Amino acid sequence: xxxxxxxxxxxxxNLWIEKWINLLTVLSISIGMLxxxxxxxxxxxxxxxxxxWSKGFGxxxxxxxxxxxxxxxxxxxxxxxxxxxxxxxxxxxxxxxTGVRKALGDDAIIIDExxxxxxxxxxxxxxxxxxxxxxxxxxxxAKMKQMAGVAEVQYGEQWLSSLNKISETMQKGAIVLGLxxxxxxxxxxYSTIKIFFHRRKEEVETxxxxxxxxxxxxxPYLLEGLFIGTLGGIISAATIYSAxxxxxxxxxxxxxxxxxxxxxxxxxxxxxxxxxxxxMSLIGSYIAIGRxxx
Amino acid sequence: MIRFSNVSKSYDKEPILKNLxxxxxxxxxxxxxxxxxxxxxxxxxxxxxxxxxxxxxxxxADQVASKMKQxxxxxxxxxxxxxxxxxxxxxxxxxxxxxxxxxxIHQMNSKAIxxxxxxxxxxxxMTHKAKEYPPCLSGGEQQRVxxxxxxxxxPMILLADEPTGNLDPENEKSIMHLFRQINTMGTTVLIxxxxxxLYSGSGRRVLIIKDKYIxxxxxx
Ligand SMILES: Nc1ncnc2c1ncn2[C@@H]1O[C@H](COP(=O)(O)OP(=O)(O)OP(=O)(O)O)[C@@H](O)[C@H]1O
Ligand SMILES: [Mg+2]
Numbered sequence: 364x365x366x367x368x369x370x371x372x373x374x375x376x377n378l379w380i381e382k383w384i385n386l387l388t389v390l391s392i393s394i395g396m397l398x399x400x401x402x403x404x405x406x407x408x409x410x411x412x413x414x415x416w417s418k419g420f421g422x423x424x425x426x427x428x429x430x431x432x433x434x435x436x437x438x439x440x441x442x443x444x445x446x447x448x449x450x451x452x453x454x455x456x457x458x459x460x461t462g463v464r465k466a467l468g469d470d471a472i473i474i475d476e477x478x479x480x481x482x483x484x485x486x487x488x489x490x491x492x493x494x495x496x497x498x499x500x501x502x503x504x505a506k507m508k509q510m511a512g513v514a515e516v517q518y519g520e521q522w523l524s525s526l527n528k529i530s531e532t533m534q535k536g537a538i539v540l541g542l543x544x545x546x547x548x549x550x551x552x553y554s555t556i557k558i559f560f561h562r563r564k565e566e567v568e569t570x571x572x573x574x575x576x577x578x579x580x581x582x583p584y585l586l587e588g589l590f591i592g593t594l595g596g597i598i599s600a601a602t603i604y605s606a607x608x609x610x611x612x613x614x615x616x617x618x619x620x621x622x623x624x625x626x627x628x629x630x631x632x633x634x635x636x637x638x639x640x641x642x643m644s645l646i647g648s649y650i651a652i653g654r655x656x657x
Numbered sequence: 658m659i660r661f662s663n664v665s666k667s668y669d670k671e672p673i674l675k676n677l678x679x680x681x682x683x684x685x686x687x688x689x690x691x692x693x694x695x696x697x698x699x700x701x702x703x704x705x706x707x708x709x710x711x712x713x714x715x716x717x718a719d720q721v722a723s724k725m726k727q728x729x730x731x732x733x734x735x736x737x738x739x740x741x742x743x744x745x746x747x748x749x750x751x752x753x754x755x756x757x758x759x760x761x762i763h764q765m766n767s768k769a770i771x772x773x774x775x776x777x778x779x780x781x782x783m784t785h786k787a788k789e790y791p792p793c794l795s796g797g798e799q800q801r802v803x804x805x806x807x808x809x810x811x812p813m814i815l816l817a818d819e820p821t822g823n824l825d826p827e828n829e830k831s832i833m834h835l836f837r838q839i840n841t842m843g844t845t846v847l848i849x850x851x852x853x854x855l856y857s858g859s860g861r862r863v864l865i866i867k868d869k870y871i872x873x874x875x876x877x
Contacts, residue, residue, distance in 0.1 A: 365766050366761060366764060369761050569747060570762070571734075572745065573758065573759055573762050573806075574737075575731060575762045579731075656727065657727050
């Protein structure tokens with residue numbers, strides 16, 4: 364504990380002596396983390412766009428011809444009670460026919476030839492967007508099909524699964540990229556600290572002979588790594604913040620009509636980024652120092 | 658305090674010390690001498706665990722130095738002050754900081770460090786060079802800094818490897834005076850030297866290394 368000022372002083376002094384290498388290391392780290400942040404922002408935004416789209420996602424439940432009024436009422440009550448659905452809309456046979464008429468316009472005469480209304484009544488259901496997982500929707504549809512009075516359940520199966528695939532790919536990409544950046548940042552600090560430690564080999568030998576503990580020897584180098592990583596993180600967080608502010612400002616200025624909704628990195632991210640940098644560099648410098656043998 | 662029994666040490670199969678037995682008592686001030694290459698420095702290195710013996714046992718203050726565990730070495734070394742033959746001063750630190758470093762390793766607080774360093778600098782006559790860096794000092798001045806660093810921690814044992822090799826008779830005398838002073842305060846002192854003038858007339862034991870072991874012992 365008493366040695367903390369000494370460790371700090373030594374670390375800062377070493378940082379200053381090797382300022383150019385350190386600056387380069389800090390910049391490399393911040394670039395690495397900046398790439399990761401940018402990717403995260405893109406992923407986040409794509410995700411919010413996908414969410415926006417999927418708001419319109421619905422299932423259509425067609426009612427059996429033979430179903431009674433009572434069956435329909437029962438179904439409606441069931442759907443109302445189900446928390447998975449955001450919105451429930453009943454479309455009667457007549458309404459369905461009117462809809463078709465409207466769609467056909469002048470050609471509606473064809474329908475008039477038919478004496479009996481062939482269209483079934485139906486329910487249009489809107490699912491909560493967080494439930495839009497292909498497997499879940501599929502099993503939900505299968506279950507509903509078993510209900511009394513239900514003839515058919517339709518939903519955009521193809522669309523839903525591709526939507527999910529995009530989302531999944533982005534997430535996997537973020538993980539892979541995150542891992543790659545983690546290794547890169549760790550390695551950058553590793554090599555920098557390794558060089559410093561190697562240059563001061565003689566000093567380290569002397570410290571050992573004077574009875575210094577491993578911790579006493581290591582601490583300044585760990586602090587140095589910690590400092591480099593934190594600074595790299597702060598720089599990338601600051602850059603991403605200003606870039607974001609700039610972009611939103613410009614969009615607001617030139618395209619005020621565009622009701623933009625760029626997803627921001629959550630506020631916590633600006634704290635997490637420097638910490639992540641610190642953590643990665645700490646690991647890098649720890650490995651760089653290696654085992655100290657007496 | 659320091660006890661060697663049948664210690665052998667060789668470098669790359671080249672035997673340097675063989676079946677060496679000797680002891681230095683608690684509170685004693687003794688000399689080790691012998692021609693260049695006899696193994697004086699090696700013997701001291703064995704004491705502070707910088708080298709390990711091939712055979713035999715070394716005990717220092719009831720601790721078995723020859724089998725000292727890695728993790729116990731730092732604490733063990735902090736009981737021993739060493740005046741290294743090759744100084745081992747850090748060139749990027751001032752004289753003051755070089756000496757203070759030894760106390761920092763001992764976890765002493767800055768205030769205490771300051772007064773101790775100032776005191777010891779006075780004792781070795783180096784106060785005026787406190788802010789200099791070792792490369793700017795003469796050999797004799799560097800040597801005095803090393804002596805200061807070794808004694809500032811008030812160690813239980815002080816090992817001095819050719820501590821007056823670069824000194825004029827005047828400074829030699831004052832350093833020897835310092836060693837005697839430390840010795841009267843209770844520190845066991847062992848000085849390796851081939852400088853006869855250091856031990857002659859001292860009235861202390863002088864161990865002579867010849868043919869890889871302590872051949873004989875005389876009174877200086
Ligand atoms: N690390 C080493 N590797 C190989 N040989 C060594 C090593 N250290 C010392 N030697 C050899 O061991 C012998 C004894 O060396 P040592 O330094 O102990 O002698 P010394 O008595 O201190 O000599 P001097 O009075 O010149 O300082 C020498 O011949 C030297 O060449
Ligand atoms: Mg020697």
